[in-house]
Amino acid sequence: MSNIRKTIVSNCEKKFLTKSLGDWVRIDGRAFDEFRKIDINFGKDWGCCFVSLGKNEVSCEVQVPKSSRPSEGILNINIELNPIAAPNFEAGRQSDLSVQLNRLLEKCIKDSKAVDLESLCIKANEKVWAFRVDVNVLNHEGNILDCASVAALTALAHFRRPDVTCDGEEFIVHTYQQRDPIPTVIHHYPVCITYAIFDGGYD
Numbered sequence: 001m002s003n004i005r006k007t008i009v010s011n012c013e014k015k016f017l018t019k020s021l022g023d024w025v026r027i028d029g030r031a032f033d034e035f036r037k038i039d040i041n042f043g044k045d046w047g048c049c050f051v052s053l054g055k056n057e058v059s060c061e062v063q064v065p066k067s068s069r070p071s072e073g074i075l076n077i078n079i080e081l082n083p084i085a086a087p088n089f090e091a092g093r094q095s096d097l098s099v100q101l102n103r104l105l106e107k108c109i110k111d112s113k114a115v116d117l118e119s120l121c122i123k124a125n126e127k128v129w130a131f132r133v134d135v136n137v138l139n140h141e142g143n144i145l146d147c148a149s150v151a152a153l154t155a156l157a158h159f160r161r162p163d164v165t166c167d168g169e170e171f172i173v174h175t176y177q178q179r180d181p182i183p184t185v186i187h188h189y190p191v192c193i194t195y196a197i198f199d200g201g202y203d
Contacts, residue, residue, distance in 0.1 A: 021198050028054070035193075036143060040154055046181065047159030051151040055141035057085075060151035062159040062184075063132045073120020074130035077105050079137065079148055086140040101145055105135070108149050108190050115156060116185035122164050127171055129161055131184075149192040156184050 009017075024032055036054030043049060047062030081089040081098045089095070109115065120129040133155060135148045160181030163174045 047155050049154045051147055053147035056147040057138040058147045058151040059136045060155040061134050062155045072117040073128045077133045079135040081137050085137040108192050112190045114188055119185040123166055143194055145192045153189050159184050
């Protein structure tokens, strides 16, 4: 059984939406093929950004929690649906929607090999970087996935990891003051775009 509380739409709202669709009119004045206005702001730390897509608001942060042992780096993506974003989101519980969004984001960014994971290798079969991308939905007005994908890619592109040198068996992680940080290698920028089809696509 789904943990998502469905939004109740009254008959008046249904009639209004149906008529608006028939008249090719959006409530916010946009054309049917017009994208929401996008705005991107960066935080004070590398890999931190805030993205708004219309009234949707998402924050994203890239962290380096630990090193692991394969020859490719690790990229983990996590999306949080906060109750402040919408009244139907529940705190502390992973809903079906959050699981679905997480999978779609991973397909978009990880499965498309947008990030060069081999560049995150410090020493083959010994040490690699592990990136964790935390996406927090701050306000939900539709198109969460679109906004989240832009935020995740922006945070990854903005992030800088410390430089590392290897002296025998010793690994030295240099501070940003000692050496210039290294940007994330991104091959391409796959952005999600959602759309809806009403009445089978017929007028």
